[in-house]
Amino acid sequence: MKISSDAIDRARRVKLIIFDVDGVLTDGGIYHGANGELFKAFHCRDGFGITLAHMCGLKTAIITGRTSAMTAYRAAELKIDAVLQGQMNKRAAYKSLKAQFNVTDEEICYVADDVIDLPVFVQVGFRAAVGDAVHEVIERAHFVADNFGGHGAVRDVAEFILKAKGFWAAIIERYTTAEFDDKELTALNQ
Secondary structure, eight states: OEEOTTHHHHHHTOOEEEEOSTTTTBOSOOEEOTTSOEEOOBOHHHHHHHHHHHHTTOEEEEEOSSOOHHHHHHHHHTTOSEEEOSOSOHHHHHHHHHHHHTOOGGGEEEEEOSGGGHHHHTTSSEEEEOTTOOHHHHTTOSEEOSSOTTTTHHHHHHHHHHHHTTOHHHHHHHHHOTTOOHHHHHHTTO
16 A cells, blocks of 8 residues: 555545546456446445445545446446546546536545546546556555455545544444444534
């Protein structure tokens, strides 16, 4: 795991987490069935990390170059706030998300794995890379996950941000105390 000296301060400012899909939310494999259907494998811990981020008031979005029904399905299941597929020009998609969520570069985390992500990656306040990202992404990252894309890296990023923002103890309390109410966790972000 790589963590820059200012990673915690940068993570504290995050209000929006943007994910690439192939190689970040998935392992990068694209599986075609006999009838041409497309399959992707998503990791449950990554999904739960996104759910925890939502519980703490963070917004989430996807910018991906490919268009996939599986991505749309998984994003809907996780209640991702915005999904921009078929975006080969990720800068334009990024600009649209900044306006939609009324956030600054410093308030955005982008989770990346490959050079196609660099135009957006270099603009955001908190740059996170999956553990198996290409060298050019890793060298520019503030945080590099221990886990690989599609194998828990998104959870690593979400957990790091939630710890930096001071939410983690309340999350653990929520899951170890029967009396803890989800509304109490949400109220921590007010």
